[in-house]
Each structure stands twice: as C-alpha cells, then as structure tokens.
Amino acid sequence: MNFEITILGCNSAIPTSNRNPSAQILNIFERFFLIDCGEGTQTQLRKYKFRIQKINHIFISHLHGDHYFGLIGLLSTLHLLGRKDTLHLYANADLKEIINIQLKASDTRLNYELRFHDLQYDKPRVIYEDKLITVETIPLNHRIPCCGFLFREKPKERTIIKEKLEAFDIPLSFYANIKAGADYRNDEGELIANKLLTKDPLPSRSYAYCSDTSYFENIINQISNVDLLYHEATFMQNMSDRAKQTFHSTTIEAGTIAKKASVKKLIIGHYSSRYTVLEPLLDETMSVFENTELGQEGKSYTIV
Amino acid sequence: MNFEITILGCNSAIPTSNRNPSAQILNIFERFFLIDCGEGTQTQLRKYKFRIQKINHIFISHLHGDHYFGLIGLLSTLHLLGRKDTLHLYANADLKEIINIQLKASDTRLNYELRFHDLQYDKPRVIYEDKLITVETIPLNHRIPCCGFLFREKPKERTIIKEKLEAFDIPLSFYANIKAGADYRNDEGELIANKLLTKDPLPSRSYAYCSDTSYFENIINQISNVDLLYHEATFMQNMSDRAKQTFHSTTIEAGTIAKKASVKKLIIGHYSSRYTVLEPLLDETMSVFENTELGQEGKSYTIV
Numbered sequence: 001m002n003f004e005i006t007i008l009g010c011n012s013a014i015p016t017s018n019r020n021p022s023a024q025i026l027n028i029f030e031r032f033f034l035i036d037c038g039e040g041t042q043t044q045l046r047k048y049k050f051r052i053q054k055i056n057h058i059f060i061s062h063l064h065g066d067h068y069f070g071l072i073g074l075l076s077t078l079h080l081l082g083r084k085d086t087l088h089l090y091a092n093a094d095l096k097e098i099i100n101i102q103l104k105a106s107d108t109r110l111n112y113e114l115r116f117h118d119l120q121y122d123k124p125r126v127i128y129e130d131k132l133i134t135v136e137t138i139p140l141n142h143r144i145p146c147c148g149f150l151f152r153e154k155p156k157e158r159t160i161i162k163e164k165l166e167a168f169d170i171p172l173s174f175y176a177n178i179k180a181g182a183d184y185r186n187d188e189g190e191l192i193a194n195k196l197l198t199k200d201p202l203p204s205r206s207y208a209y210c211s212d213t214s215y216f217e218n219i220i221n222q223i224s225n226v227d228l229l230y231h232e233a234t235f236m237q238n239m240s241d242r243a244k245q246t247f248h249s250t251t252i253e254a255g256t257i258a259k260k261a262s263v264k265k266l267i268i269g270h271y272s273s274r275y276t277v278l279e280p281l282l283d284e285t286m287s288v289f290e291n292t293e294l295g296q297e298g299k300s301y302t303i304v
Numbered sequence: 305m306n307f308e309i310t311i312l313g314c315n316s317a318i319p320t321s322n323r324n325p326s327a328q329i330l331n332i333f334e335r336f337f338l339i340d341c342g343e344g345t346q347t348q349l350r351k352y353k354f355r356i357q358k359i360n361h362i363f364i365s366h367l368h369g370d371h372y373f374g375l376i377g378l379l380s381t382l383h384l385l386g387r388k389d390t391l392h393l394y395a396n397a398d399l400k401e402i403i404n405i406q407l408k409a410s411d412t413r414l415n416y417e418l419r420f421h422d423l424q425y426d427k428p429r430v431i432y433e434d435k436l437i438t439v440e441t442i443p444l445n446h447r448i449p450c451c452g453f454l455f456r457e458k459p460k461e462r463t464i465i466k467e468k469l470e471a472f473d474i475p476l477s478f479y480a481n482i483k484a485g486a487d488y489r490n491d492e493g494e495l496i497a498n499k500l501l502t503k504d505p506l507p508s509r510s511y512a513y514c515s516d517t518s519y520f521e522n523i524i525n526q527i528s529n530v531d532l533l534y535h536e537a538t539f540m541q542n543m544s545d546r547a548k549q550t551f552h553s554t555t556i557e558a559g560t561i562a563k564k565a566s567v568k569k570l571i572i573g574h575y576s577s578r579y580t581v582l583e584p585l586l587d588e589t590m591s592v593f594e595n596t597e598l599g600q601e602g603k604s605y606t607i608v
Contacts, residue, residue: 013380013381013384014381014384014385015346015347015350015377015381016350017347017350017351039343039344039346039347039374039377040343040344040347042319042343043319043321043343043344046319046320046321047321063406063409063410064410065376065377065380065406065410066380069373069376069377069380070343072369072373073319073343073369073373076317076369076370076373077317077318077319080317080318081318092409094405094408094409095409097405098402098405098406098409101398101401101402101405102367102369102402104398105367105396105398105399105402105448106367106368106369106448107447107448143411144409144410144411
C-alpha cells in the first residue's frame with residue numbers, strides 16, 4: 001500500500017524560474033493530501049499528472065504567501081471543473097475570510113462544500129482521523145502562527161500465520177480476535193498463545209512536515225523516530241543570524257533536529273532563492289545527519 | 305521608440321499545462337505597464353526576462369481570478385526584493401481589501417507605496433496620463449464589472465524641416481512654436497506658412513485591450529482605427545450560446561468588432577481550455593477580419 005510524498009515546490013518566498021514555492025502531495029492508500037499550496041501549485045499538479053479532484057484534504061501550515069497563494073486558483077479550478085465532493089481545508093481561521101472575499105468579488109458560489117477546520121497552535125492536536133491514519137499538528141516557531149503536520153498510520157493488526165491456525169483447527173470466526181492479539185483456548189481448554197499464531201504487525205509509517213520554523217527543540221519528542229522528516233533548511237550555516245531574524249532554520253539546525261529526533265530519513269527544502277546550486281546545503285546537512293536528501297520538485301519519496 | 309506588447313498568458317479561466325491565464329506587459333518608451341495578472345505572472349515575467357521592478361503601473365480589467373490571482377504574489381516579491389518606488393494599481397475598489405487582508409494575515413507592511421486607483425465602469429475615463437501617452441478605460445459587458453484599456457500616444461509635434469528654417473533664417477527660439485504648428489512672420493512682416501517649414505507629425509500609436517466581454521458594439525466608436533486590438537475570442541462560433549451565457553465572445557464576434565472598428569490589426573486570445581489546437585480559432589476569425597494573429601505566450605507585437 002502506498003505511502004508516498006511528492007514535492008511540487010520547495011523554494012522559499014521568492015519563486016525562481018525553475019523553483020516553485022511550497023507544496024507537496026501525499027498519497028496514502030490512494031487518498032491524496034495536499035500540504036501547502038504556493039502560487040502555481042495547480043500547474044505543478046497537472047505537470048506531474050495528479051488528478052486534482054482526488055484531493056479531499058488540504059493542509060496549510062501558515063499564511064505567508066509562498067505557502068498558500070496558489071490555493072484560491074486551485075479552489076476555483078476545482079469549481080470550474082464541476083467538483084461536487086466536499087473539500088476539507090485545515091488552516092488558520094483568517095484564510096476563511098481571504099477566500100470568501102475573493103469568491104464574493106468574482107460573484108462565485110462554489111458548487112462544492114469547502115469545509116474549514118481552524119488550526120490552533122498551542123499544542124499538538126489530532127485534526128484528522130480515519131480508519132487507517134491520523135494527522136496531528138506540530139506547533140512550530142515562526143514569525144506568524146505556524147504548524148507542521150504529522151501523518152501517521154494507526155497501529156496495524158498482527159499478521160496471522162494461516163498454516164498455524166489451520167493446524168490448530170481454529171474456526172474462522174476467531175480470526176479477527178487473533179489478529180487483534182487474543183490468545184486462543186481450544187475445546188480441550190488448552191491455551192494457545194497468540195505469538196504462536198501471528199507475526200508482529202507491519203510497522204506503522206509516519207511522515208512529518210516541518211516548515212517554516214526556526215530551530216525549535218520542542219518538536220523533537222513529537223517527531224521522534226518518524227520514517228521521514230521534511231524540515232526546512234532555508235539557509236547555510238554561515239547565515240545563522242539571518243535565519244534567527246527571519247524565524248527560519250539552517251542546514252545544520254535541520255540536521256540537528258533530525259539527529260536528536262532519531263528520524264530515519266531527512267529531506268530538506270524551502271531553500272532561499274540566493275542558492276542557485278543546492279549541493280552545498282546537502283553536504284552541510286549531511287555533516288550532522290547522514291541520511292539526508294535534497295527536496296526536489298517532481299521527486300517522490302516512498303516510505304516502505 | 306518602443307511600443308511593444310508581450311503576451312505572458314492568454315488562456316481563459318482554467319490554466320493548462322502550457323497555457324497561462326491573462327497577463328500582458330506593454331513597453332512604451334521603456335515605461336512598463338502590466339495588464340492583468342493571472343496566477344503565475346511573476347514566473348512568466350521572469351521567464352521572458354522582464355525586470356519586474358521596472359513596472360510602475362498595473363491595470364486589472366476585472367476580479368475574475370484568471371485576471372488577478374497572480375497579483376498578490378507579484379506584490380509580495382516586489383516587497384521582498386526591496387522595492388521602494390510607488391506602484392500604481394488601477395482596479396476594482398474591492399481589490400484593495402483583498403490585498404490588504406492578505407498582507408495583514410502575513411503581518412506584512414509593504415516597504416513601498418501601493419497606490420490604488422479605483423476604476424469606474426459607466427463610461428470611458430482617462431485614468432493615466434503623462435507627457436507622451438494616455439490610458440483610458442473601455443467599459444465592457446461581462447458578468448461582473450469589467451473594463452478594457454486603451455493606450456494611446458498623444459498627438460505628436462510636427463517635424464521641422466531644418467534646412468527650410470535655416471534658409472528662412474528663423475531664430476532657434478521660434479522652433480518650439482513652429483513644431484507646435486505656428487506660422488512664422490519675419491522681420492519684413494512676411495508670413496511663412498507652417499506647412500512650408502514642417503512635415504506632418506508621426507502618427508500616434510494606439511493599443512486596445514478588450515477582455516473579458518460579450519459581443520459589445522458600444523466599444524466600436526472608442527476603439528475605431530486603433531493600430532492593434534487584443535480582443536477575447538474564448539469560443540468558436542458553434543459555441544455562441546455558451547459565449548452569451550458566460551458573457552464571452554466568439555471568434556466571429558471578435559472579428560466583427562475589429563472590422564466594424566476598422567482597426568489595423570487584431571490579436572485574439574483568452575482561449576477556452578477545451579481547445580488544444582488554436583488554428584481553427586484563427587481561421588474562423590480571419591474569415592471576417594483578415595489581419596488577425598493568434599495571441600501566443602511569450603510573443604511580442606510591435607506597433608511601428
């Protein structure tokens with residue numbers, strides 16, 4: 001089953017001719033979650049062959065333009081293409097007015113429901129949940145209210161060993177309990193331990209999106225051991241003063257967070273437009289945390 | 305002296321992977337005027353090597369998103385790049401609030417003055433004037449208040465024939481009057497007619513931008529004899545019902561307006577995304593008005 005993130009843009013505030021502002025799309029079991037939506041996101045989605053009507057949930061980290069100026073265009077296009085399904089939007093409460101005032105100016109009444117979910121930034125909160133996954137906010141430290149998002153599969157059931165269950169002659173009606181971890185008592189009153197009948201469940205996969213933020217140790221506990229962390233690294237370390245002033249992180253800081261949180265893999269992004277070549281940012285991050293990759297537009301990262 | 309329009313986008317509401325929404329940049333004597341600003345305009349400006357800080361005047365025809373969703377991103381980028389010069393914005397009064405609410409949400413105070421000029425739609429009005437040109441609104445007929453823009457060089461001075469002035473021994477201090485059309489009376493009281501001393505001025509060039517609008521004969525008088533008319537042709541003629549419903553024009557209608565207004569040349573644009581090949585739109589328009597060209601992204605049209 002898929003658990004794949006595709007980066008649509010990972011530049012910071014000023015787009016360059018070949019780098020777009022923040023947007024990512026996460027495919028978990030063919031559910032599509034859009035994370036941030038900088039200007040041009042709808043074009044990027046088209047370029048990389050995503051079907052935009054399959055997106056039902058959009059998460060906006062904060063209201064700096066490079067994270068949401070593409071949203072109103074995407075919402076309009078969904079409308080013009082005849083969308084009927086409810087679209088859920090998780091964002092700062094102010095975004096509601098920003099969208100509504102623009103719809104009003106164009107005398108547009110969306111032909112689908114846009115359901116707003118106002119974010120709060122005081123502590124991590126579960127903002128989405130279904131049978132398979134949860135999404136939590138990750139409060140970040142930025143110039144304006146901002147949070148990341150933690151996508152996590154729910155604990156899975158144990159995997160039954162079919163031959164064993166057949167050998168012990170266990171009726172099918174008990175299978176669900178056994179998957180859930182129960183032992184089995186047979187007609188002779190003999191207890192057969194669950195661990196003889198099942199294998200450990202597949203691990204629950206997780207992805208944390210952390211942009212924009214200054215170096216912020218408060219997040220370490222929440223994101224510890226995630227399979228994949230996207231963490232902004234707007235600046236090289238020699239610009240750490242600028243990073244502090246603007247509430248952004250450096251390469252070394254991104255790497256340090258990844259290391260302290262013992263994440264399995266780090267992707268960096270949200271690069272300042274001043275960097276035309278990105279490899280030095282990667283090298284510097286890897287000096288702290290080796291399993292790092294450069295975020296790149298159009299590239300997909302699968303968690304297995 | 306330049307009088308050149310470059311199309312940055314000429315698709316209608318839904319951008320396609322290779323066609324952008326409305327935006328044009330007009331270069332008149334190295335003054336740069338931006339007309340409409342659909343999503344992605346700042347990227348298009350960069351792609352076609354325009355220096356964005358040279359733009360001092362932006363004209364927005366109406367508040368459908370495909371004509372202005374790229375504006376807030378452009379304004380932000382100008383700010384982030386340190387602009388200080390006043391930027392003039394000619395648009396519907398509602399745009400002020402749309403911009404201000406977004407600046408407020410990101411806690412941004414622009415470091416340049418953004419001066420709003422509210423458009424009115426009741427009749428043609430001169431909204432900009434300098435030594436060399438005027439810009440007038442062209443009230444259009446669309447679903448929401450909308451106007452086009454007519455850029456026109458002011459009448460030029462007559463061209464003096466230097467040898468004649470020297471032959472008649474006319475002092476330099478009279479040259480300005482003679483350029484302005486005055487006759488010359490010499491010391492003997494003899495009148496030398498201006499037409500002996502000057503040639504007719506170079507013609508004043510003009511460009512009319514008309515998008516979005518249904519077929520609207522009211523504009524014909526105002527745009528008559530312009531050198532270049534950009535007129536929307538969203539649909540082929542077989543979709544004239546759809547054109548009427550949506551207050552857009554067909555190819556034949558665009559051609560008819562061009563013909564009735566006796567313009568010198570017509571460019572069509574604002575194509576519906578349903579058309580992947582545009583030549584049939586051109587052919588159909590040319591059946592009414594031969595000197596027509598397809599509007600194409602990145603293409604410049606010079607008025608000589």
